[in-house]
Structure formats: C-alpha cells, structure tokens
Amino acid sequence: xxxxxxxxxxxxxxxxxxxxxxxxxxxxxxxxxxxxxxxxxxxxxxxxxxxxxxxxxxxxxxxxxxxxxxxxxxxxxxxxxxxxxxxxxxxxxxxxxxxxxxxxxxxxxxxxxxxxxxxxxxxxxxxxxxxxxxxxxxxxxxxxx
Numbered sequence: 541x542x543x544x545x546x547x548x549x550x551x552x553x554x555x556x557x558x559x560x561x562x563x564x565x566x567x568x569x570x571x572x573x574x575x576x577x578x579x580x581x582x583x584x585x586x587x588x589x590x591x592x593x594x595x596x597x598x599x600x601x602x603x604x605x606x607x608x609x610x611x612x613x614x615x616x617x618x619x620x621x622x623x624x625x626x627x628x629x630x631x632x633x634x635x636x637x638x639x640x641x642x643x644x645x646x647x648x649x650x651x652x653x654x655x656x657x658x659x660x661x662x663x664x665x666x667x668x669x670x671x672x673x674x675x676x677x678x679x680x681x682x683x684x685x
Contacts (some may be wrong), residue, residue, distance in 0.1 A: 543549060544592060549672065554573065554574045554594075555573075555596070556572075556573035556574050556575070558576045558577075558578065558582060559577045559579040559580075559583075560578055561574070561579050561580035561601075564579055564580040564581075564582065564683070565581045565582065565583065566582045566600055567582075568583040568584045568585075568586060568605070569581055569585045569586070570587075570588065571585075571586075571587060571588070571593060572587060572588035572590075572636065573593060574593070574596070575593070575594070575595050575596070575609075576596045576598070577595070577596070577598065577601035577602075577603065577616065578600050578603075579598045579600075579601060580601070580603075581601075581602070581603045581604070582605065583597045583604075583605045583607040584606045584607070584608070585603055585606075586608045586609070587607070587609040587610060589637070590615050592610055592611065593609055593610055593611065594609070594610075594611040594613065595607065595609040595611070595612050595613070595614075596612075596613045596615045596643050597613070597615060597617075597618070598610075598615055598616055598632045599615045599631075599668050600616060601615075601616035601617075602616050602618070603616075603617070603619070603620065604620065605619075605620045606621045606622070606623070606638075607620065607621070607624075608623045608684040609623075609624060610624065610625045610626040610627075611624065611627050611628075612627070612628040612629070612669055613628075613631070613636040614628065614629065614630050614631065614636070614651075614652045615631035615632070615633050616633070616634070616635070616659045617635040617636070617637075618635070618637070618638065619632060619637045620637075620638045621638040621639045621640075622638065622639070622640045623641045624639065624640070624642045624644055624645075625660065625672045626644065627642075627645075627646075628640065628642045628644070628681045629645075629646045629647075629648075630645070630646065630647040630648060631649040631651060632649060632650035632655070633650065633651075634647075634648075634652065635651075635652045636653045637654045639655040639656045639657075640655065640656070640658065641658045641660050642657070642658070642659060642660060643660050643661075645657070646654075647655065650652070655663045657667045
C-alpha cells in the first residue's frame with residue numbers, strides 16, 4: 541500500500557462496501573466508510589457530508605463520473621473530475637481523465653493525469669482580511685501626521 545512506513549496522517553484501510561470485478565453499477569453511488577472498487581461504476585461517486593470516507597479503486601476498477609471523496613487511493617481509472625478534500629494517492633497504474641482537486645497528493649511514477657492538478661486550501665485555514673490591511677494603512681498614515 542502507498543505510504544507504508546511513512547510518518548504522517550494515514551487513512552483507514554477498513555472496507556464496508558465492495559464493487560466486485562464482474563460488477564457494473566449504473567447511477568450515482570453515495571457511501572460512507574470505506575468503498576473498494578474492482579469493477580465499473582458509471583456515475584458519480586460521492587461520500588457522505590462531513591465524513592472521513594475512503595475510496596480505493598484497484599487496477600481493475602474504473603469510474604466514469606465525478607468523484608467527491610475526502611480520501612482517495614487510486615490505481616485504476618477515473619474519467620471525470622476528482623475532488624479529494626483530504627488526501628489522494630495516485631499509484632503507478634492510476635489514470636485520471638479530468639481535473640484533480642486535492643489538499644494533499646501523493647503520485648507514484650507511472651500515474652497519469654490528463655487534466656489539471658488544482659490545489660485546494662485547507663477548509664480550516666484562515667484567510668487574510670482586507671480590513672486588516674486597511675487598518676494597517678490607516679495607522680501608518682496617522683503616524684506620519
């Protein structure tokens with residue numbers, strides 16, 4: 541598994557749902573927990589709001605649709621945009637045709653992204669306010685008088 545032996549935040553390997561190699565799902569797939577895809581999903585794959593869900597797509601698995609899951613481990617193919625709010629691991633046989641929106645990414649040699657890699661800021665990160673800058677400007681002009 542990617543990231544084995546490395547320090548840092550790891551995702552749970554627990555699997556609650558499996559889409560088998562001989563299985564095709566037509567339509568959107570909503571889940572929480574762990575989802576492992578060995579088969580084919582033709583529709584969007586969406587994790588529950590506020591969850592720490594994990595999607596694993598094996599080298600035999602494929603998704604034709606957008607993916608919106610906090611943690612993604614990909615070694616198969618996705619045709620559509622991937623939105624990973626926490627972490628995405630692209631293994632050597634990973635193929636993405638679409639944009640990858642990520643917070644933290646790990647990409648192995650051989651992985652392909654045919655689209656853009658778009659870094660997303662941490663949802664909890666603070667944003668500097670223009671009011672602060674204006675206040676600083678007002679104070680500096682007062683000190684000049």
